[in-house]
Amino acid sequence: ARTGFAEVVYCSNKADEHLLNIYERLYQEEGQVLGTRASEKQYLLVRERLPQVQYDPVSRILKIEKPDKLHEGRVAVCTAGTADISVAEEAAQTAEFFGTYVDRIYDVGVSGMHRLFSKMDMIQKANCVVAVAGMEGALASVMGGLVCRPVIAVPTSVGYGANFHGLSALLTMINSCANGIAVVNIDNGYGAGYLATQMNRLALGKDR
Amino acid sequence: ARTGFAEVVYCSNKADEHLLNIYERLYQEEGQVLGTRASEKQYLLVRERLPQVQYDPVSRILKIEKPDKLHEGRVAVCTAGTADISVAEEAAQTAEFFGTYVDRIYDVGVSGMHRLFSKMDMIQKANCVVAVAGMEGALASVMGGLVCRPVIAVPTSVGYGANFHGLSALLTMINSCANGIAVVNIDNGYGAGYLATQMNRLALGKDR
Amino acid sequence: ARTGFAEVVYCSNKADEHLLNIYERLYQEEGQVLGTRASEKQYLLVRERLPQVQYDPVSRILKIEKPDKLHEGRVAVCTAGTADISVAEEAAQTAEFFGTYVDRIYDVGVSGMHRLFSKMDMIQKANCVVAVAGMEGALASVMGGLVCRPVIAVPTSVGYGANFHGLSALLTMINSCANGIAVVNIDNGYGAGYLATQMNRLALGKDR
Amino acid sequence: ARTGFAEVVYCSNKADEHLLNIYERLYQEEGQVLGTRASEKQYLLVRERLPQVQYDPVSRILKIEKPDKLHEGRVAVCTAGTADISVAEEAAQTAEFFGTYVDRIYDVGVSGMHRLFSKMDMIQKANCVVAVAGMEGALASVMGGLVCRPVIAVPTSVGYGANFHGLSALLTMINSCANGIAVVNIDNGYGAGYLATQMNRLALGKDR
Amino acid sequence: ARTGFAEVVYCSNKADEHLLNIYERLYQEEGQVLGTRASEKQYLLVRERLPQVQYDPVSRILKIEKPDKLHEGRVAVCTAGTADISVAEEAAQTAEFFGTYVDRIYDVGVSGMHRLFSKMDMIQKANCVVAVAGMEGALASVMGGLVCRPVIAVPTSVGYGANFHGLSALLTMINSCANGIAVVNIDNGYGAGYLATQMNRLALGKDR
Amino acid sequence: ARTGFAEVVYCSNKADEHLLNIYERLYQEEGQVLGTRASEKQYLLVRERLPQVQYDPVSRILKIEKPDKLHEGRVAVCTAGTADISVAEEAAQTAEFFGTYVDRIYDVGVSGMHRLFSKMDMIQKANCVVAVAGMEGALASVMGGLVCRPVIAVPTSVGYGANFHGLSALLTMINSCANGIAVVNIDNGYGAGYLATQMNRLALGKDR
Amino acid sequence: ARTGFAEVVYCSNKADEHLLNIYERLYQEEGQVLGTRASEKQYLLVRERLPQVQYDPVSRILKIEKPDKLHEGRVAVCTAGTADISVAEEAAQTAEFFGTYVDRIYDVGVSGMHRLFSKMDMIQKANCVVAVAGMEGALASVMGGLVCRPVIAVPTSVGYGANFHGLSALLTMINSCANGIAVVNIDNGYGAGYLATQMNRLALGKDR
Amino acid sequence: ARTGFAEVVYCSNKADEHLLNIYERLYQEEGQVLGTRASEKQYLLVRERLPQVQYDPVSRILKIEKPDKLHEGRVAVCTAGTADISVAEEAAQTAEFFGTYVDRIYDVGVSGMHRLFSKMDMIQKANCVVAVAGMEGALASVMGGLVCRPVIAVPTSVGYGANFHGLSALLTMINSCANGIAVVNIDNGYGAGYLATQMNRLALGKDR
Numbered sequence A, B, C, D, E, F, G, H: 001a002r003t004g005f006a007e008v009v010y011c012s013n014k015a016d017e018h019l020l021n022i023y024e025r026l027y028q029e030e031g032q033v034l035g036t037r038a039s040e041k042q043y044l045l046v047r048e049r050l051p052q053v054q055y056d057p058v059s060r061i062l063k064i065e066k067p068d069k070l071h072e073g074r075v076a077v078c079t080a081g082t083a084d085i086s087v088a089e090e091a092a093q094t095a096e097f098f099g100t101y102v103d104r105i106y107d108v109g110v111s112g113m114h115r116l117f118s119k120m121d122m123i124q125k126a127n128c129v130v131a132v133a134g135m136e137g138a139l140a141s142v143m144g145g146l147v148c149r150p151v152i153a154v155p156t157s158v159g160y161g162a163n164f165h166g167l168s169a170l171l172t173m174i175n176s177c178a179n180g181i182a183v184v185n186i187d188n189g190y191g192a193g194y195l196a197t198q199m200n201r202l203a204l205g206k207d208r
């Protein structure tokens, strides 16, 4: 934790034995564990050893969290559509695990832009905004044109055809002519939640 | 003109002799000529033979047009930025050559969305809208979410880095989650002006 | 329905609960629902709540439609091969749901061009033509060279090897040297049916 | 000439000294030389040493040919547009250098398909057909659907935007659903002329 | 059969009913049927209606063939490795169905080039050579440097990693600096067998 | 300036007249102007009208700045090599224009990692770090593994061959397994300087 | 074994009969067999015929090895993460099969660089280093900056989103600005183990 | 020189002042300097300050070398064509600068394979082989099938069309089914010469 953050487990493709060992070790060292991209099967496996572990099938987060955690500051996590919610939840729950307060504003993409406008007041209050969008990913550009805090753009693989599994949304976000857009990998909700926490901590005057 | 449109000359890469022959032939047959992607040098060449020829260095259109042409119906040509204007002018002047009335609404992209909203009344009156945008090309999605007529989306090669010479904007437009977006090739203002004319004629009850 | 079209459900990847809620809400609000890319399993799910729902396994459309709907104007939906029919049906049934009259002309690609020529009279009568083709997608170019109304080109993912899941057909259509070709995403029959309806309404003098 | 063909010089990027040496050596050994992709400057260079050398700026072929060469058999070289003629001439002149009789049928692409149909009788007489096309390259598919001899498809880099310097036409031709399409590299007129000669020789009962 | 070849069925993705209809129709019209890319399941389906149908699980060819068919001329079908044999068999059996005599020379790629050299005499006798190779596809170049007849190069999707499902082999073959290489789509054994038959017929003086 | 930042001019491709108008207008409205990607020629043009304008040929920034501007907070701008300095200067000078204090730490990439380690103390004091790198772009990953504040990664087009004009570095940075990496477009120093300013302001408790 | 190495079996996609034949033949000829990319199912198949065969599900190596094999020289096989271990084991066990002594140093990527530094002494003793890494693949660059012997870089397909199944890591390694980086195909542990053996033998003064 | 090699200057894009400083510093520290990718103009610049500097326009190497340098061991540098020689010379002269003995074997690609076979004896004596090839790059595979020492494969950007500036040759080499192929970046002669030196030193028992 030289970087001020607990180690996080990327569960995907981990062998059962490795996974168990790391959950046990981290739980002993830190009293809590955050894992991402876990499967139902891995949940059942870990639960046998650590019965207090919790699993959310939407975000695929598998965690043991300390009770009564404080959530400070303010971060907004927004999605263009409902199919982007699983990635958004990975972002939101990661940020919350690290002590960040999160507002969720879902389904406010360009095909329902009036819904976005009705939420602008809440969004403007955040220290930074996470914009999660697939298909053409225009939400990040629209958001960047409206808010003055950093926008963390997460392209998702939602879509078909020439979306090329998220490449289209990634290119949209990287090329945005709006200012203040920070891009992470396709479907990388975890990375967005981590960055959002770093920015929120800056605003809180922490981590110096 | 089996398709109800005069033949148009794509000047780029044409040998001098070929270019002169085709301008003379078309002028004799039709009394007017429309050429796209012409260079200054080609203008000087053709002018020696056909002194009434006109050249616009922005759209790179080289034409002889019949006087007092009527412009009917209504089409809106919009751009995200000022660097997209040359492609937009190719679209607008092509449509006008084919007898279409055109409203120009430039520089209304996501980094200046309030300007777009102030023009929505005029845009809503058009039979179809041409949306010209480079970089991430989000204008087409925003427009598609606001108007009920077809939107002809023209990606431009404006931008740098991961815009891949217009590919980024093309993918954005092809993957748009807004409805009613018809896409043409990168920088293909001509094709957009042609399609806009076809749609405008449908609305005028022509060409049946 | 600010855009003059009822909201349409993209069923793919929707959670069961979300799907049911949206079908029920839309049915109450509009008395009809159109959903695309639905699975057999989603059909069975929705049928339990809304027994009047209808499912077509070819187009994968899941809908409740008002009886005695009028189909006006005229649109032609054409395919190059038989494997393109599922995408074509998504286009045709979408257009019909929105009140458009549709002629179906299937299996008229370049390996059977005489069949295309024998149907040209019917095709010329349409307000616009939807050309659905996979592999190299040459149908759109051939069609664009023959008809004077707009051609909506739908690349499909049919093919193998260097077709790259429809990219080849998409590039063919975007680069067509024929005029009046409007391109939508790979396998996007829905988008084509929507655009065809918009153009058909222009010809009917509707939506002003 | 183990393969029954004289060595051919690919002039592009050759150092002056290397170029001169190879022209002199080949002229001495064979009494004739064929070079492709030569520049005007290389022509002037070689002409000083070998004054009988001939240069065609369209095909960029630089050659010394034996007089009274016989041209046997029959091959058709066709183009979609006029901008494809330089590649077609590289093909035609290569085939002629190797003793093949060539019919040229230019500018018969999908935007002028009636011109193609009016030439079908001549094309059907060829032992094989070279189809040269840029942009979307649909000519190869149309040709493959009409003739029963092999079609050698040459994609060209003619076009702009999403043609990706000929990649679009290459993919069209490789994915053609017509039968009997043999594809060569983008702008590779030389390779097409060589293959056409091989096929023509098969028909002549030569090279056994 | 305007092109001198019976119609061939591309079985992949065909609905059961469509498949049965076409096999019955073609069998009645021609007395024989050739189908490619058929599954085991499709074999069982067709066998119920047409018990004489034959299925080869390697080439995935499903056919009814006339007895005592004559095989004329000479074509060589070669592979780089054993994993390429299924594609090679599609080529060989297609050519045989159309009356061509085929020599099979398998597993002679660059990692066993001595085996290739020991077969050169037989290969040199063919009217054309089909070279089937995956991974880097160098066999086509090696073959093109050794034989004087046309080489039909078939890239296969055999390999992993940066082979990109056959793209690597396709690019190798399209860029070959050897002469006389005609390329078809990735895994397109059928197309290669068809082209090989066309070339073989040229040599036999047929099809004029 | 709804977003708390003055409007910035992207000079590239702007027509002379447009450029002059915008510099004059902004200077009148704000008393200062920041332009990026300006050419020497544009500098001379603007200088005639606004003699106080300043041009830096390395960063290509063309600006009029208010005297005695305060630089607050702390941001580190680092490069992997010396060829990345022009992009880094665009970032640093943009941040400075917006009132940010900047430390420059250049030429500390993986081939000279000991130089990086010797500067870690200074880097750790920054509110955020801008990591500018071309070729394989590994600096961002190394930096992300060492600091706990956000790292803004700027891929550059420096390199050759399979760097694909910066795509390689972009992919490296987007896929980094280090945490807290925010990526902007290839060569987008401006965007990085803007984001760095936003983060610095968060730390300063500004802009709420 | 003209190249001084026994023939190795690439099991993937081999038909059962072919696989059995080759294992039996090689076992008879060499007294040992090395196979890569074998499935559990192939293991059971071969075991019936050759009961002494051994299978490792991690590396997917299926082998019969001579007892008491000597391992000479010294090679280091390193990974960035734990998910890269299967590829690393393919490399290590291949090298060991060919008589090379291997040190394994796993999980020393940029997110745990202190672990790498603690192992540098051991790594510096190797004749060459195999660096196995997925995601952004920065380990190869870091390693290349620290050791003076050749580094064999193996990109893996570990990661998601814009890693494009290993392409990102491949490009990183190919573009490395560190010196002495030799790259093999994505996930090609076998090739790396082979090259490492060749280099180790050079150091041992063998194979001359 | 922690890695046992003197620092080398990558001259491309270096500012004049930077270039002069580094040449002077390195010359003072080491008594010699090696620079790659230098222009004629940079040569003239450096020569004014360091008159003993030498420039080779083919390899673009700009160096000051110590007299009477010993060249030990043995490395073979081979090319497929003559256009690949500039890259090969960068490799050869780099290796020589570092004290390696180099055999040059040029123009032995697949279109002249007999020339390759006539040189195999010399090639087999090398400690490693550098194979430089553009277009389809098959030389590396052919070489890998014939020699038992490591082959360092250098793809070049020589070619046109679908060679994609060297990508085709790079993919060929990375996917080679021959063993013992180590790949470097497109046109990276320097990297190949460096690796060849490392391998040669292993064989000489140096650098331990």
Ligand SMILES: Nc1ncnc2c1ncn2[C@@H]1O[C@H](COP(=O)(O)O)[C@@H](O)[C@H]1O
Pocket (backbone or CB within 6 Å): A007, A008, A009, A010, A011, A036, A037, A188, A190, A191, F177, F178, F179, G081, G082, G083, G111
């Ligand atoms: N969903 C995710 N995407 C990317 N990185 C992750 C994700 N979840 C965890 N990580 C990072 O991956 C690393 C853990 O990898 P591992 O040691 O393989 O579990 C940690 O540095 C995490 O910060």
Ligand SMILES: Nc1ncnc2c1ncn2[C@@H]1O[C@H](COP(=O)(O)O)[C@@H](O)[C@H]1O
Pocket (backbone or CB within 6 Å): B007, B008, B009, B010, B011, B035, B036, B037, B188, B190, B191, C177, C178, C179, D081, D082, D083, D111
């Ligand atoms: N800018 C343009 N982009 C695409 N096609 C064009 C353009 N200008 C003209 N065309 C079309 O290109 C064809 C003329 O090509 P050509 O015969 O080579 O002059 C006509 O069918 C035009 O409709």
Ligand SMILES: Nc1ncnc2c1ncn2[C@@H]1O[C@H](COP(=O)(O)O)[C@@H](O)[C@H]1O
Pocket (backbone or CB within 6 Å): D007, D008, D009, D010, D011, D035, D036, D037, D188, D190, D191, E177, E178, E179, H081, H082, H083, H111
């Ligand atoms: N335009 C061309 N495209 C591709 N290959 C060519 C071309 N012209 C000549 N060649 C071939 O290139 C080789 C000559 O290359 P070189 O030895 O570099 O002159 C010969 O094998 C020719 O057959």
Ligand SMILES: Nc1ncnc2c1ncn2[C@@H]1O[C@H](COP(=O)(O)O)[C@@H](O)[C@H]1O
Pocket (backbone or CB within 6 Å): C081, C082, C083, C111, D177, D178, D179, E007, E008, E009, E010, E011, E035, E036, E037, E188, E190, E191
């Ligand atoms: N394996 C194959 N690959 C490509 N085309 C094929 C293949 N098999 C048959 N065809 C062609 O595909 C067409 C049949 O398509 P369909 O009407 O869909 O069965 C015919 O023109 C065949 O010549």
Ligand SMILES: [Mg+2]
Pocket (backbone or CB within 6 Å): A143, A144, A145, A146, A147, A148, A149, A178, A179, A180, F003
């Ligand atoms: Mg903003």
Ligand SMILES: [Mg+2]
Pocket (backbone or CB within 6 Å): B143, B144, B145, B146, B147, B148, B149, B178, B179, B180, C003
């Ligand atoms: Mg709309």
Ligand SMILES: [Mg+2]
Pocket (backbone or CB within 6 Å): B003, C143, C144, C145, C146, C147, C148, C149, C178, C179, C180
């Ligand atoms: Mg038309």
Ligand SMILES: [Mg+2]
Pocket (backbone or CB within 6 Å): D143, D144, D145, D146, D147, D148, D149, D178, D179, D180, E003
């Ligand atoms: Mg045909």
Ligand SMILES: [Mg+2]
Pocket (backbone or CB within 6 Å): D003, E143, E144, E145, E146, E147, E148, E149, E178, E179, E180
């Ligand atoms: Mg040959």
Ligand SMILES: [Mg+2]
Pocket (backbone or CB within 6 Å): A003, F143, F144, F145, F146, F147, F148, F149, F178, F179, F180
């Ligand atoms: Mg960090």
Ligand SMILES: [Mg+2]
Pocket (backbone or CB within 6 Å): G143, G144, G145, G146, G147, G148, G149, G178, G179, G180, H003
């Ligand atoms: Mg090193």
Ligand SMILES: [Mg+2]
Pocket (backbone or CB within 6 Å): G003, H143, H144, H145, H146, H147, H148, H149, H178, H179, H180
């Ligand atoms: Mg070898």
